[in-house]
Amino acid sequence: MSYNEEQAYIEVLLIKKQLNEITPEELQQLEALLKANEEAVRQSHWFETKASQSIGDIKTLEVDDKWNHFQAQINGDQHPTRSRWWIRPYSIVAAAAVLGVVLLAMNQFFFQQPAAIDKIADQSSKSTANQVTLRLGNGTQVVLNQTGRQTVQAGDAQLVADNKTLNLAETKSEENSWNILEVPRKLDYKIKLPDGSSVHLNSASKLKFPLAFNSNKREVYIEGEAYFTVVEKAEVPFIVHTPAGDIQVLGTEFNVNTYATNVLKTALVSGSVRVNDKNNSTVLKPGEYLTCNEKGKKLSTLDTKSILSWRNGVYFFRNTPFREIADMIPRWFDIQVIIDDEELNNMPFTGQLDKSESLESFLAPIQYTSGINYTLRGKLLHIYK
Structure with a gap:
């Protein structure tokens, strides 16, 4: 220019x-x-x-x-x-x-x-495509640094970004001001909410939250995947809204995944949650994993290693269809994946994907053990037999 x-x-x-x-x-x-x-x-x-x-x-x-x-x-x-x-x-x-x-x-x-x-x-x-951003209720957009300390003023509220975590002190002002924390591909980020609850957002995820919770309920909105640690307040329920349903919490730790359209996956680590999808309501116990979609719901035992390992920068998968793995790769490596042979979509794989390593280090063993071939040019990955 x-x-x-x-x-x-x-x-x-x-x-x-x-x-x-x-x-x-x-x-x-x-x-x-x-x-x-x-x-x-x-x-x-x-x-x-x-x-x-x-x-x-x-x-x-x-x-x-x-x-x-x-x-x-x-x-x-x-x-x-x-x-x-x-x-x-x-x-x-x-x-x-x-x-x-x-x-x-x-x-x-x-x-x-x-x-x-x-x-x-x-x-x-x-x-800004590869940076964590905070959009305040007044429309101002702030890029959050990945290192160092950063202060953001929003009316009477003060937000402090430090060590990949956004901290929001409780305030009684701006109760109706909604803000959006957006995490791009390849990155993850944490936020501490006004009540002390924390949310760890995975790549390609958004959290909509207020600067202050009201006295009757605590509400947030999530798109993508996040791990919640909610402070117990029996008189003030914590509600997580998703595109596919809502989760009501008292005090608990759980993971919510909404990457797939009209699909809500909830993994309960401790405490108790009620999942309200479009069809019914289900109360989960610790160690349970619930998948809700348009066809119904499926309750299974939580595989902590597979479901929660993303928080440590690793994805473990066990007999997972390759289509699911291909859907996950863009979020961590910011590339487009095209499976040229449809029969590969349902082929099961067991292994792990480390965010800190190159994509080639993950694809090479798959190519060697399964006969699947790949071509990576720029940001376009083709998978074929």
């Missing part, structure tokens, strides 16, 4: 920021670009000052409609969707001044350098 392309894109983001139309992802892009470019920082101060002065008299502005209307005009749409703009009469000139700056920046960036948009967007998505 050339210097002019970068400057033009920074101007576009600054405009959207002034109009309160910038997304959290774009705001993070802007901050990263400014951090790497001292000249851009100086220009941004001047730009923001002038833009703020220009729009200072605008009383109420429906940003989404206005921005879409403006983009439609640029794209040559003579009949954009009708929208209501509430602006003071004497502010029309100010608004026009802002849009004039927008036009200059948009003309340079979109018309003169059309390929730059996709290039920068791709760079931006890659910048």
